[in-house]
Amino acid sequence: MALEVGKLGSWERDLETDEFSASASFKAMFGLSPNESMTYAQLQQILHPDDVERINLAIEFALTTKTDFNVEHRIIKPDGRSGRVLTRGLAVYENDQPVRLIGVSQDTSERAKAKEESHLAQRRQEFLLNLNDQLQSFDDPHEIMEAMARSLGRLLKVDSAGYGEYDAVTDLVHSEREWSRGAISNEGRSYRLHDLPSWMAEEFKQGRVVVSRDVKMDPRVSDPALQSLYSITNIRTILTTPLLKNGRLEAMLYVSSSEPRNWSDEDISLIQDVAKRTWAAVEKARAEIGLRETEARFRIIAESLPALVWILNSDFQLTYANERWVKYSGMPAEQALGHSWMGAIHPDDIARIMEDAKEVRRNESSYETEARCRSADGEYRWHLFQAAPLHGARGEFKGWVGTSVDIHDMKETEKALRASEERLALAQRAAGIGVFDWDIPSGKVTWTPEQERLFGVDPGTFKGDLAAWEERVHRDDLVAYNKEVQEALARHAPEINVTYRIHRADRALRVIDTIALIFYDDQKNPLRMVGVNLDITRYKQAELRQQLLIRELHHRVKNTLATVQAIVGSTARTATSIDEFYQGFVGRIVSLARTHNLLTEDLWQKAALEDLIRTELGPYEDEARNRVTVEGPFVELPSEAAVPVGMAIHELTTNAAKHGALSTFGGAVEVKWSVEHSGEKPILHFSWTEQGGPRVAAPSQQGFGSRLLQRVLTTQLQADVKMDFRSDGLRFTMTMPIPGEPPPFNPDH
Template sequence: MSSVEEFPVAARRLSEYDALVAAAPSALDAIPGAVYLCDHEGWLVRYNREAADRWRRAPSLGKERVRFCGSHRLFLPDGTPLAHEDCPMATAVLTGAPTRNGEIVMERPDGSRFVALVNIRALRDHQGKIQGAINCFQDISAHKAMEKEIRRKSADLEDFFENSAIGLHIVDGDGMIQRANKAELSLLGYTAEEYVGRHIGEFHADVPVISDILRKLSCGEKLHRYPARLRARDGSIKHVLITSNSRFEDGRFVNTRCFTTDVTDLYEAESARRESEDRLAATYEAATIGIAEADADGRLLRVNDAICKMLGRSREELLTVTFFDYTLEDDREDDRALYARQIRGELDSYALRKRAVRPDGTMVYLDIHSSSVRDASGVFLYGVRVIQDVTAAKLMEDRIRENQQHMRDLLEALPAAVYTTDAEGHITFYNKAAAEMSGRTPQVGDLWCVTWRLYNPDGTPLPHNECPMAVALRENRAVRGVEAIAERPDGRRIPFIPYPTPLHDAEGNLVGAINMLIDITERKQAESRQRTLIDELNHRVKNTLATVQSLVGQTARHAESLEDFSQRFEARLLALSRAHDLLTKRHWDDAPLDLLAREVLTPLAGEAAERIAIDGPSVHLNPRAALSFTMALNELATNAVKYGALLSECGTLSVAWRLEARSDQTMLNLEWREQGGPPVKPPMRRGVGSRLMERCIERDLGGQFDLVFEPTGVCCRISIPVGPSALAGSAPMGPARA
């Protein structure tokens, strides 16, 4: 389309740009073609209805204006993306350079594209300053497609001419050779320079024959397999059959198109007496596939060398059997039934694949193409069987099927959910893990995903057509680094990581995609447990520091010297450390009371540990109760080693506990009793150890602490409340954690 003509002189009071901007919308709509107008900065200011139709969008002319073009995207004719600021309209606006009949590809918002023929001209004011530019464009996609088809057909025609299996040449009205294809030149042994441009009569061995041929063709007669002899470059004579017709324009003979079929071999093989027999024998023996003739009973009448080689049998042996005899028994009935129908005339021909057995026991696969030869009245004379050995192809097919099955088995064996789709997103395969993960049996043909429902990690619904697999197919790219949540029909939700990957054929075309869904439920649970453990650790560290601070303060207030403080504080700190070690080994889970007592008492008692009796039902203390009990037991044990029963070689220590069920709660009652040690006298003042134990039991655990200095040995009774179901081995003991 040519550029827009200037407006008449009478309208020049306004510049072309101003006149177009001021024109009514119907004025641009009246232009037979898509038109749009940009200002001197390239902003879209006007466009007609046809432009909007071509773009399939109506760009805003207000605040959300677009620059240089209203199309969604632009591309060069070769498919290279073209930024709007680099398009011809931008060039016209910025430099004033026009575009005449340029081609550009415009893409619509829906992804469809069309080829546009654009004509762009800058619009200037009366002083020559660029005010904007106008673009008139047409959709020439159909023309481009037609051009492509014409080029393809021309190429096909040229290929047909040049690479035809038989000779082809064109001769003008004067008998001069204009063109000749490869087969023609190869037939006669000439180069194109030696053959083209010379008179056709120079190559014919018989002048009367070529004269008759040219006469017939000049009169418009058609030649069909006209016999002739041509002289080859090496002096040999080629027997050919010429099929030709003439081309006329306005009644004038222009040229002929001649097909030259080389029949030299057939001609030389012919003989008056055995013409048919010799020609057929040559065909039989020259063939690389098996050819056989059989009577109505299947007995072989004639075989060629190829079939003898295929079956590993001599010609003489084959001519004494039927083709059923060498067929594998399981395949005989199919061949027999089809052959019988062919003899009766129910089938003109048939094809089947069957197995045959060689004398050495090996098996071959044969593709059979059977046809009939009948007399003029339709009576069956014999069957012609063309046989091809497809053993290698069959083995290859089997290997391909095995590989495919192996791949399916591998996918089935994967612990992760795997499924595939075609290019449109329809599911073509899924493994057992995919069905188990989704909690349903997906149907082949379902779209996008095997799951029932999908959600984003924040819990918002995720439509299937926006899931990672749909994105991978739509954008033809692998999607990584995203998470989603699958909901099963039973309501259970499973967090997972998808790995959708497009699949392409050998030419790079998208043919489908494969997706692997990794269940990350355990990882999410581990992350939650880790957060909980970190919170718990922070809490424990704070409590431990507070305990250590209290130990420092109380030990310092009652220490007689720095050395006494160091010894007492170190002993108590080691007790706290042992409790922490025990809880750390159990990952700060509940600790058995009997194990806790042994962990505290055995290191302090040393050799006297064999005189310690520990007895009581299985009770588990939570970490808080375990720490408090550890501190109390450490104080009692330290006193027993220094001053009490464990100081004497005859002293004994008993630590026993029991559970007492009350109406509102269950109590753990523990008794510490020393015997056989030095005589015991009540202390003159209450020591820091007593205060520490009392604080651990009464204030920290809400229990009761009673320490009695009997003459026969120290006796300490501890009672703390525990949960109502904290019986032997059934649940943790001790107050609820802080």
């Protein structure tokens, strides 16, 4: 009973006959039936071959020294199962000679297993701790994969191990490096996931471990091609654990061996744990590499940018600044951080920035402003400040990263440009120059404000297309203008000059002169037409007036020469002496000159009738101003009427001075006129009356004055002339239509 309780089996061996007897519990321990007889030789067949010699040596030593023996050994039961047994015994002596051995055996398989498992668990725990330290010592993800595979392979005593990463885009599992005992290459390999059996690929995508204890006996991998691959790579057993992140296959860790193997749950759990640790270490290493590369790129960019680059924390302290800031500020590098930047900003600007900063910090937002920043030499220069929020790996707000770009020269240039544009706009307005830009492919037209004013369009209301321009062009000029433009584009002309008329919004008709440059692409397709428009209406008017004046001048010269010719002839015919001819000719020429002088003062346009009269009669007025009476409304005579009328007044004055009222003391001349507005043209009623002079009689022959008064006035001016030679004094009357003004310039003609 004690043996049963202690799970002990007793036995006895006769050293002379070598018979062996044992209890039922002993036989059960060794995998024998209770009634089965056995010899010691048969027992030795159950002992593990590697332990038989050690057991026999222990017994011989006990017999020699007459001591007990105690040995733990392995057994292989007839059914193939293995176990561990602790055997204790001693010898029984007769006459000092050993005759038999007796002892007990205890099954220690469970205890050994527990011990082995404890030892294995301890080894695995130590392995994981060492693996963590080992993986953290590498910066290269590939070295991490290789170190993991090597350590895991040696721990599990397999032939190869590897870590492969899956790329869903290319469907490739790529093992950069593998570890093996030499059976296969360590260089790594790649294969398509869907080249594997479909069930296996699906298992991997579902995150399930795939185990084959013996590939030759596993019907799932019986495909000849797969078996050939296993044979080439000397694989008999393989275990692969996939790694999923966010439901997606990311990587796989696999181990294989050239001998079949029963993979325990502890093995699978360990491999899964190692896979997770490897993935974390690889991703961390890559993140650190990326961070180092990012920091390196940032510093390279920060130091090479033509700008001040800086980082502020949430308290607006400068935690980083590039070398350019150190040089610009003139401060030592150790003093260029912190709040030093605030002292470099212009006082008027820092107050505004700090006020803006309240909302920027509250919203953790971006910020952009322009401010003046003092350089090392004390000069304030304009900078463009741009800041973006900076967050940590977990999304926490850490401050701002930004740049400060010197825009001082640009600001000065913009200021000068604005002044220049203002001057240009004023010059354009003063000169009435409008600028346009026609994008030919799109048809978009851009006008300057002066162009809108030129066309009578309210500022900002131009529609920006050709139709809006065409509706302003005179209908008789639009077709010709478009034709001229199309011909210029067809011959690839670099510029064009066109004149046309427009209708302004106020219904005014103006003449526009367009001068434009045309730009083409490499294939000679027209791209843009940029030009200016000038209002040349007044120049057209001046041109027409000039033409009229030239024609008038030709006419006046011809008439003047004809008049002089007539004066010469008539004076010669009536003069009785050279002196009389001279006096008469000179007086008439002087009168003609005075009339022309009045006309030229008005640019050959008009002369006042009263001026013509007073010019001739002025010298005969006395101090009492009662010899000459001039009375009538203001009347202007155009040049074609002023010359003959002026000559007529001269002849009347000369005749009165020689023979009439002005030739004696007390004589008087009364000149009156009025204007009647009853028809198409106003009618001038003119009278010349002499009194108090010598007695008057009708002349016996007609002189120059009479012919001038009768013929010239009648022929040129359609005047009705009457001369009454009354005895008390000459009375001259003239009724004539006043010639109209020439028509004003009309852009329609």
